[in-house]
Amino acid sequence: xxxxxxxxxxxxxxxxxxxxxxxxxxxxxxxxxxxxxxxxxxxxxxxxxxxxxxxxxxxxxxxxxxxxxxxxxxxxxxxxxxxxxxxxxxxxxxxxxxxxxxxxxxxxxxxxxxxxxxxxxxxxxxxxxxxxxxxxxxxxxxxxxxxxxxxxxxxxxxxxxxxxxxxxxxxxxxxxxxxxxxxxxxxxxxxxxxxxxxxxxxxxxxxxxxxxxxxxxxxxxxxxxxxxxxxxxxxxxxxxxxxxxxxxxxxxxxxxxxxxxxxxxxxxxxxxxxxxxxxxxxxxxxxxxxxxxxxxxxxxxxxxxxxxxxxxxxxxxxxxxxxxxxxxxxxxxxxxxxxxxxxxxxxxxxxxxxxxxxxxxxxxxxxxxxxxxxxxxxxxxxxxxxxxxxxxxxxxxxxxxxxxxxxxxxxxxxxxxxxxxxxxxxxxxxxxxxxxxxxxxxxxxxxxxxxxxxxxxxxxxxxxxxxxxxxxxxxxxxxxxxxxxxxxxxxxxxxxxxxxxxxxxxxxxxxxxxxxxxxxxxxxxxxxxxxxxxxxxxxxxxxxxxxxxxxxxxxxxxxxxxxxxxxxxxxxxxxxxxxxxxxxxxxxxxxxxxxxxxxxxxxxxxxxxxxxxxxxxxxxxxxxxxxxxxxxxxxxxxxxxxxxxxxxxxxxxxxxxxxxxxxxxxxxxxxxxxxxxxxxxxxxxxxxxxxxxxxxxxxxxxxxxxxxxxxxxxxxxxxxxxxxxxxxxxxxxxxxxxxxxxxxxxxxxxxxxxxxxxxxxxxxxxxxxxxxxxxxxxxxxxxxxxxxxxxxxxxxxxxxxxxxxxxxxxxxxxxxxxxxxxxxxxxxxxxxxxxxxxxxxxxxxxxxxxxxxxxxxxxxxxxxxxxxxxxxxxxxxxxxxxxxxxxxxxxxxxxxxxxxxxxxxxxxxxxxxxxxxxxxxxxxxxxxxxxxxxxxxxxxxxxxxxxxxxxxxxxxxxxxxxxxxxxxxxxxx
Numbered sequence: 001x002x003x004x005x006x007x008x009x010x011x012x013x014x015x016x017x018x019x020x021x022x023x024x025x026x027x028x029x030x031x032x033x034x035x036x037x038x039x040x041x042x043x044x045x046x047x048x049x050x051x052x053x054x055x056x057x058x059x060x061x062x063x064x065x066x067x068x069x070x071x072x073x074x075x076x077x078x079x080x081x082x083x084x085x086x087x088x089x090x091x092x093x094x095x096x097x098x099x100x101x102x103x104x105x106x107x108x109x110x111x112x113x114x115x116x117x118x119x120x121x122x123x124x125x126x127x128x129x130x131x132x133x134x135x136x137x138x139x140x141x142x143x144x145x146x147x148x149x150x151x152x153x154x155x156x157x158x159x160x161x162x163x164x165x166x167x168x169x170x171x172x173x174x175x176x177x178x179x180x181x182x183x184x185x186x187x188x189x190x191x192x193x194x195x196x197x198x199x200x201x202x203x204x205x206x207x208x209x210x211x212x213x214x215x216x217x218x219x220x221x222x223x224x225x226x227x228x229x230x231x232x233x234x235x236x237x238x239x240x241x242x243x244x245x246x247x248x249x250x251x252x253x254x255x256x257x258x259x260x261x262x263x264x265x266x267x268x269x270x271x272x273x274x275x276x277x278x279x280x281x282x283x284x285x286x287x288x289x290x291x292x293x294x295x296x297x298x299x300x301x302x303x304x305x306x307x308x309x310x311x312x313x314x315x316x317x318x319x320x321x322x323x324x325x326x327x328x329x330x331x332x333x334x335x336x337x338x339x340x341x342x343x344x345x346x347x348x349x350x351x352x353x354x355x356x357x358x359x360x361x362x363x364x365x366x367x368x369x370x371x372x373x374x375x376x377x378x379x380x381x382x383x384x385x386x387x388x389x390x391x392x393x394x395x396x397x398x399x400x401x402x403x404x405x406x407x408x409x410x411x412x413x414x415x416x417x418x419x420x421x422x423x424x425x426x427x428x429x430x431x432x433x434x435x436x437x438x439x440x441x442x443x444x445x446x447x448x449x450x451x452x453x454x455x456x457x458x459x460x461x462x463x464x465x466x467x468x469x470x471x472x473x474x475x476x477x478x479x480x481x482x483x484x485x486x487x488x489x490x491x492x493x494x495x496x497x498x499x500x501x502x503x504x505x506x507x508x509x510x511x512x513x514x515x516x517x518x519x520x521x522x523x524x525x526x527x528x529x530x531x532x533x534x535x536x537x538x539x540x541x542x543x544x545x546x547x548x549x550x551x552x553x554x555x556x557x558x559x560x561x562x563x564x565x566x567x568x569x570x571x572x573x574x575x576x577x578x579x580x581x582x583x584x585x586x587x588x589x590x591x592x593x594x595x596x597x598x599x600x601x602x603x604x605x606x607x608x609x610x611x612x613x614x615x616x617x618x619x620x621x622x623x624x625x626x627x628x629x630x631x632x633x634x635x636x637x638x639x640x641x642x643x644x645x646x647x648x649x650x651x652x653x654x655x656x657x658x659x660x661x662x663x664x665x666x667x668x669x670x671x672x673x674x675x676x677x678x679x680x681x682x683x684x685x686x687x688x689x690x691x692x693x694x695x696x697x698x699x700x701x702x703x704x705x706x707x708x709x710x711x712x713x714x715x716x717x718x719x720x721x722x723x724x725x726x727x728x729x730x731x732x733x734x735x736x737x738x739x740x741x742x743x744x745x746x747x748x749x750x751x752x753x754x755x756x757x758x759x760x761x762x763x764x765x766x767x768x769x770x771x772x773x774x775x776x777x778x779x780x781x782x783x784x785x786x787x788x789x790x791x792x793x794x795x796x797x798x799x800x801x802x803x804x805x806x807x808x809x810x811x812x813x814x815x816x817x818x819x820x821x822x823x824x825x826x827x828x829x830x831x832x833x834x835x836x837x838x839x840x841x842x843x844x845x846x847x848x849x850x851x852x853x854x855x856x857x858x859x860x861x862x863x864x865x866x867x868x869x870x871x872x873x874x875x876x877x878x879x880x881x882x883x884x885x886x887x888x889x890x891x892x893x894x895x896x897x898x899x900x901x902x903x904x905x906x907x908x909x910x911x912x913x914x915x916x917x918x919x920x921x922x923x924x925x926x927x928x929x930x931x932x933x934x935x936x937x938x939x940x941x942x943x944x945x946x947x948x949x950x951x952x953x954x955x956x957x958x959x960x961x962x963x964x965x966x967x968x969x970x971x972x973x
Contacts, residue, residue, distance in 0.1 A: 052166045159193035170296065172303075186858055204311050205318025208232045212319065212537065225534040229351075233311045240304035241359045247297040248363055250290045252370040257287045259501040301359070309355035316348045316533065328540045329611070330571045338419030343536055346415065347529035354526035357519045364512035364519065371505040389481060393474050397467065397520060404463050405524045407456055412528060414453040421445055425963075429970050438963050445959065450952055457951075458944050464521060465939030471516065472935040476895075476928035483899075483924070487917050546607075546614040552623030552704050559620070560705050560738040561585040561608060566617030568607050576615060577603050578761045585738045585754075587704070590730065592752035593742045594779070599758040601742040602630060605707045608740070623704030623738075630709040630742075632694035634685075639667070640674040643696045653700065660726040660733050661696040662719055663689075688715040692723070699727060705738045712745055724748050746783055755779065872953040873946035881941040888934035895927045 164174040181191060197203060211231040215223035230237070261283045267275045324340050425432060425441050432441060482502070546568075553560070563583040569576050578600050585591050593601050606612050607619060609627060634642050643654070658664055658674075666689055670676045678685060685693070691714040698706065708728065712720040726732050728741060729751055741752070749755055750769045757765040757779045765772060765779045772779050870878045902920045962969075 049166065157193055159196055161193075162196055170300070172299070199307075199311065199314075201314045201318050204233075204315040205322065208315035208319055209322070216538075223534065223538065225530050225537070229312055229315070232315060233308050236304045237308045237355070237359070240301045240308065241362060243297045243301040243304065244359050244363045245366055247294050247301060248367050248370065250294040250297065252367070252374070253290050254287065254294075255371075255501050255505050256374065257283055257290065261287070262501070305356045305359060309352040312355055313348050313352040316351065317344055319537065320344055320348075320533065323537055323539075323541075326541045328542055328571070329613075330573070331539045336416075336420040336423060338423045339416050340536075342412075342416055342419050343533055346412070347532050350522070350525045350529045351533075354522045357523050357526065360515050360519050361523075364515050367512040374501075374505055389474060389477050393470070396470070397516075400463055400467050400470075401520045401524050404460060404521060405528060407460050407463070408525050408528045411453060411456040411460065412532060414448060414456060418445065418448045418453060421448060426970070429963075430967065432963075433967070442959070442963065446956070449955060454948050454952055458948050461943030461947065462940070464943050465936055467521065468939045469932055469936030473929075473932035476932060480921070480925055480928055484921055487921070542610060543613050546612065547610040547619045547621050550620070550622050556587060558622065559584040559586050560622045561740070562618075562620040563607070564618050564620075566607060566619055567615040568603070568612040569615060570603075570612055572613050576761065577612065578607060580762055581607070581617070582763070582766075583756070585705070585740060587738050588736050589753045590728070590739045590741065590751070591754045591756060592749045593740065593756045593758060594744060594746075594749065594782075595758035600761040601758055602709055603761070604758065605709055605740065605742060608705075608707060621705065624701070625705045625707065626698045626701040626703035627707045628695055628698040628709060628711050630711075630713075632687075632690040632714070634678050634690060634693065636678070638672075638675050638677055639670075639693060642678070642693055643674070643700055645697050645700070647700060653702070656733065657696050657699050660723075661692045661699070662722050662726075663692055663696065666692075688719065691715060692719075695723065695727065699733060703737070706734055706740070708739065708741045708743075710742050710744070712743060712748070720745065720748075724751075749783075869950050873950045877941050877945045877949070881938055881946060884934045884938035884941065888931055888938060891927050891931040891934060895924065895931065898924055898927060 160174040160177070161169075168174045178187070178191075178193075181187065208228065211228040212223070212225070214231075215225075215228045261280065264275050264280045264283060267273060320340065320343055327335070421441075421444065425445070432438060479502075561583065562585075563581050566578065566581040567576050568578045568581075581604065583591070583604075593604060595601050603612065605627070607614075608621060609625070610619075635645075643657070658667065667673045691711055695708075695711050698708070711728075712723060715723065724732070727734060728739060729735070729748070741748075743749070752769065755765070755767060755769055755772050756763055757777075759778075765775060765777050767775070773783070898920070902924070
């Protein structure tokens with residue numbers, strides 16, 4: 001359509017064909033948009049759909065195809081009906097569009113054909129979408145119905161975010177079902193949806209692992225963890241930054257539109273030419289539209305950077321966990337578990353919280369620049385005084401940031417020391433209570449917590465309050481200099497039309513200037529935490545080529561475990577622990593390794609697992625390996641989950657293992673059977689029961705090679721015989737597997753295919769049972785002393801005392817006093833049969849521990865909590881904090897009211913103009929200075945007094961309560 005197009009107006013069925021004037025250039029007084037622009041507005045949604053659809057198609061093309069487990073006839077029928085109905089709908093829309101065109105030609109009335117598709121094709125909270133989405137919806141309903149019939153526990157469903165359309169994503173409509181459920185009940189973990197595959201921990205960890213590996217290969221001496229995180233999760237983060245910049249532009253446009261609206265209102269004052277009413281409507285509509293779009297972009301930005309923070313946290317958790325599994329022995333011995341826990345809790349949380357800092361930093365600079373441009377347009381060169389103040393404040397803030405970084409590093413070191421000491425106290429709580437050392441350890445912990453850690457936090461609080469008040473004063477100083485220079489230089493009086501937009505701009509400056517202070521503080525903490533994590537990730541690992549691993553070989557002539565002339569040590573700086581080891585284990589072989597305590601039996605298994613440093617020789621391992629540790633451990637879950645250990649449940653294999661490990665009677669005595677909840681310390685179970693559950697877990701892995709580190713030492717002799725016959729021995733479940741058994745149970749050695757005796761890390765005897773007897777060596781003497789034909793049913797012949805008797809044989813007497821003392825300790829342990837019988841009796845008389853659910857408070861925070869915080873923070877300090885907060889707001893409000901009074905009287909005041917300027921500026925400066933002082937007092941009291949006092953009280957109170965808890969409390973955790 002040409003610029004001199006017709007002005008079309010509909011009045012009933014008439015069309016006015018009068019020709020209007022040429023379309024003029026759009027101006028800010030009389031808004032007039034070109035007709036070509038108006039006709040192209042409908043292309044914007046189409047363009048958005050094309051762009052959004054292209055991105056979604058690209059994402060869908062990279063996803064693996066979903067293989068359905070079974071074909072559902074109902075699903076096929078519903079899909080056919082859906083596609084048929086939508087085909088008919090397309091035909092109907094085409095007919096309506098054709099009729100609509102004919103109606104325009106014949107000048108009939110108009111009606112919207114899109115109304116017919118608005119409501120009948122809605123599903124749940126989603127709007128009308130394509131057939132593929134309805135297909136997923138119907139499949140979801142059918143699967144949900146089947147799941148409800150098969151299992152009444154309401155299994156977790158797939159996240160609707162995967163199939164949400166563009167409008168649902170923009171309005172967060174896909175969250176509506178969760179909001180409705182949360183309105184009707186308290187949400188639990190079972191109510192949450194299953195995460196999308198790309199947001200699951202293993203995928204995020206692998207993504208970060210790849211970028212971290214590239215950093216290590218490019219700069220092995222100084223890799224950058226921040227750069228690796230940016231490369232792994234930087235895409236959505238950049239989109240969030242773009243959305244934030246758009247939101248800043250929309251936010252900045254509000255004062256400009258407000259200024260034009262005030263000018264429009266001022267035009268209706270006496271003596272001025274009134275502007276068209278359409279201009280006021282247009283400005284008001286634009287202000288509403290800007291506010292609406294600003295809210296939408298703001299929440300999209302918040303959502304994306306929050307998701308990025310969660311992804312960073314998940315990736316770092318997985319990366320630290322993987323690193324902790326491959327730490328070298330030297331690093332493990334010099335690092336407490338609390339140090340790693342501190343990295344995974346405090347340091348990762350700080351990095352997650354600082355994910356918004358990068359966007360906020362750029363956005364703050366952007367938000368400072370935009371008001372400066374507007375101030376320059378309104379105030380002229382006097383606006384440059386503001387820029388000078390901001391630039392001069394940067395060196396001071398840099399100095400504060402450096403000092404805070406040093407204090408933050410010290411504080412994290414003190415926190416590591418505190419957690420390390422706390423772990424020692426909790427792990428040795430029995431000894432502490434036995435010797436009444438509670439007060440001594442409380443003083444020791446208090447010296448680290450209150451004197452060092454909280455002392456450093458108090459200094460950090462001083463710096464934080466100073467930095468916060470500094471930015472508050474800078475904000476006031478910017479406004480003060482702007483008004484001062486403008487008042488003295490310009491002859492234009494301050495009017496409300498000028499003052500209120502300036503106040504609006506200064507309020508816009510308050511957010512970025514305050515954010516800069518917080519960003520600097522959080523960025524310093526995040527950098528310190530990132531350096532700590534980076535230092536941990538670059539520590540020395542286990543030797544990767546210590547063991548050569550390959551696939552399982554079905555060739556019976558190829559050994560599954562092969563050790564040739566191996567010399568191993570726990571650390572490269574230590575002497576050789578094992579030397580000259582030669583060993584070959586084939587499938588179906590049982591190799592028994594015997595020797596006194598400290599001879600190297602467990603070290604030999606560690607060699608095969610790759611836990612030691614290979615100085616020379618080779619270790620070849622073929623197939624999957626399962627390991628049963630000498631000290632059994634349990635997870636805080638059910639007995640069944642402890643055995644399955646995440647593997648798929650196989651009913652036949654599971655029941656066979658339960659019977660072979662002699663757990664049938666034990667589970668029968670428990671009320672909940674294998675669903676009984678146990679803690680990591682397994683207090684409801686005896687040592688023998690824990691050992692058998694650990695052995696069952698090892699068997700259920702169904703590996704090719706089994707490494708068994710003395711699993712029979714904690715059970716009775718007859719139970720040991722049962723385990724050996726049903727599991728380990730030639731006729732047991734593992735008869736076709738390669739087995740290496742470290743044991744001192746001599747009666748079982750005669751059924752082994754090969755015997756190995758270790759002494760001081762060397763193999764002194766090796767061969768079959770008959771060849772060992774023929775050699776007349778130390779092993780033959782040991783067998784003769786113990787007696788091969790000792791009664792297997794004598795419960796007084798426990799395995800551990802028999803091992804102690806073996807150790808006390810004069811043929812292998814130890815030379816050091818410490819080793820002799822260790823033998824005495826082992827001999828004085830209570831017999832396993834006694835422990836077993838005592839625990840069996842406790843199971844029959846005591847109620848077994850079932851599934852324990854922690855008590856959780858629901859609802860709002862109780863008044864007593866706030867009261868306790870206020871009391872322990874100090875009522876005087878709380879009163880000062882509240883008074884300073886109120887004073888800060890009052891002084892800030894008085895500053896605005898004083899500016900209003902100044903601008904209202906600026907045209908009335910005549911005479912001595914400098915005197916009036918000094919008067920108004922003096923009062924304005926005093927009010928701003930009082931606002932900054934109140935902010936400093938508020939931050940000082942809150943950060944350095946209230947927070948420190950309450951933290952000290954609650955920490956000491958919780959520690960005292962835990963320390964005074966009975967032993968049963970620690971055993972049940």
